[in-house]
Amino acid sequence: YIEWLANIFLMHANYLPKVILGAGYKPSTGITTGSSAKLLANILLEKNESFTVIDFPSHLQQANVPFDEPAAYFIGCPEPEFIKYPFAEGSVIVDPWQVVAKSPGYEVIHVGAS
Numbered sequence: 001y002i003e004w005l006a007n008i009f010l011m012h013a014n015y016l017p018k019v020i021l022g023a024g025y026k027p028s029t030g031i032t033t034g035s036s037a038k039l040l041a042n043i044l045l046e047k048n049e050s051f052t053v054i055d056f057p058s059h060l061q062q063a064n065v066p067f068d069e070p071a072a073y074f075i076g077c078p079e080p081e082f083i084k085y086p087f088a089e090g091s092v093i094v095d096p097w098q099v100v101a102k103s104p105g106y107e108v109i110h111v112g113a114s
Contacts, residue, residue, distance in 0.1 A: 012072060057082065072093075074093075094111060
């Protein structure tokens with residue numbers, strides 16, 4: 001399942017920088033053991049893809065991600081701060097949790113939604 005999600009993410013990311021938002025096992029925990037987002041990151045590494053992981057909302061300030069430029073985002077853990085993230089116009093968000101609201105400025109792919 002996670003490899004399938006990785007392929008969907010890569011298909012939609014195209015040339016954009018790739019960012020995984022959230023690597024926690026579940027929201028509001030400091031635990032990443034057993035996290036599907038960590039498995040996704042390992043799969044991307046095996047595919048020789050470059051990407052950034054922002055593990056927890058508290059790491060947003062230290063992230064080396066330009067917030068005003070488009071990127072491809074994968075919602076790895078549905079932390080409230082990631083759901084309300086200021087996605088730049090032209091960004092693509094792959095959201096298997098179906099929590100990010102659609103917007104005319106960026107594309108949201110709700111994986112599994114009809």
